[in-house]
Amino acid sequence: VYSPERVHPYEMLTIKIWVLLQPRTLLRGVPRSWAHRLASLQSASKLPEKKLQALLFPLSALEGQLTSGFSIADLQLFEPSMGDIARAERLFCPSAKHKIDYFSSAVRMDHAPLIRQPEVCFIGRSNVGKSSLIRVLFSLAPDVEIRVSKTPGHTKKMNFFTVGKAFTLVDMPGYGYKAPKDFVEMVESYLETRRNLVRTFLLVDGAVGIQEADRVAIEMCNEFGLPFVIVMTKIDKSRQGALLSNLLQVREVIKTHTVCCYPQPFLASSTQYTGVHVLRCFIAHVTGNLPLSGDAEQKPSH
Numbered sequence: 001v002y003s004p005e006r007v008h009p010y011e012m013l014t015i016k017i018w019v020l021l022q023p024r025t026l027l028r029g030v031p032r033s034w035a036h037r038l039a040s041l042q043s044a045s046k047l048p049e050k051k052l053q054a055l056l057f058p059l060s061a062l063e064g065q066l067t068s069g070f071s072i073a074d075l076q077l078f079e080p081s082m083g084d085i086a087r088a089e090r091l092f093c094p095s096a097k098h099k100i101d102y103f104s105s106a107v108r109m110d111h112a113p114l115i116r117q118p119e120v121c122f123i124g125r126s127n128v129g130k131s132s133l134i135r136v137l138f139s140l141a142p143d144v145e146i147r148v149s150k151t152p153g154h155t156k157k158m159n160f161f162t163v164g165k166a167f168t169l170v171d172m173p174g175y176g177y178k179a180p181k182d183f184v185e186m187v188e189s190y191l192e193t194r195r196n197l198v199r200t201f202l203l204v205d206g207a208v209g210i211q212e213a214d215r216v217a218i219e220m221c222n223e224f225g226l227p228f229v230i231v232m233t234k235i236d237k238s239r240q241g242a243l244l245s246n247l248l249q250v251r252e253v254i255k256t257h258t259v260c261c262y263p264q265p266f267l268a269s270s271t272q273y274t275g276v277h278v279l280r281c282f283i284a285h286v287t288g289n290l291p292l293s294g295d296a297e298q299k300p301s302h
């Protein structure tokens, strides 16, 4: 899995976390050659503390830009420890007993696989970066093929991926511009009827904020009583000022127009890997695969 040519430089962070935290505990059960390779790659992962913090918790990096009267602490509710992050990473790492794989696709609900394990799905406008984010979430399982494209409307079906027996993740076609014709029939009925759906990730472009089509999607989540969470994507492309004002807009919408939305928006960049590790941890947590240690558990997590 960890062939050096295939590992993104920021994925080294995972390795760093693993090796720096309890190597004996965490690497127990990992094949010897693999453990050696991890250790030898560790030297390549010397991220300075501040950069590490910004990479893991991008909200914190915005702290300095905020006006008085508003603090990131009000917003950043999900703060897993490094140990939690490391444990979540293991779930995203395939092994002989824990296969991470594409499972099937569906264009209608009666074609959706009958899987009982907890499920999360990714929705958002076409081109917002759903498939790209899923691809980096699965970067520790490089054999899982996820197609992304510059052209909006690329993902045409609901694509199901299984993460061992732990959970399923669904990549959805986008809404808005170039949405597939059967989008409503496909995605709305999925959201309305899928019993094992434990969390919906609604992706919003960090550079443009919540658009009209997103408001419709939020309304739909409210109507179906779905627990959902907003993820702001492509934050590497967004100017800090724009990102900040869009973040405040998202926060306001969550406060005033949502019923079951997680109060914290997440920030992510699929090219820089920003926010990806914490998202893995959040997914592991909401699918019931990761009881959190310490502080994070005491914070609200509806």
Ligand SMILES: Nc1nc2c(ncn2[C@@H]2O[C@H](COP(=O)(O)OP(=O)(O)OP(=O)(O)O)[C@@H](O)[C@H]2O)c(=O)[nH]1
Binding pocket: 124, 125, 126, 127, 128, 129, 130, 131, 132, 133, 147, 148, 149, 150, 151, 152, 153, 154, 155, 156, 172, 173, 174, 175, 233, 234, 235, 236, 237, 268, 269, 270, 271, 272
């Ligand atoms: N700079 C930057 N580009 C991104 C990021 N995420 C996605 N992109 C680009 O945005 C484009 C669309 O990405 P996709 O992941 O295919 O978007 P999608 O939401 O799955 O789109 P549909 O399947 O058409 O609904 C691609 O050209 C990606 O390379 C990001 O975090 N940063």
Ligand SMILES: [Mg+2]
Binding pocket: 130, 131, 132, 147, 148, 154, 155, 171, 172, 173, 174
């Ligand atoms: Mg897609």
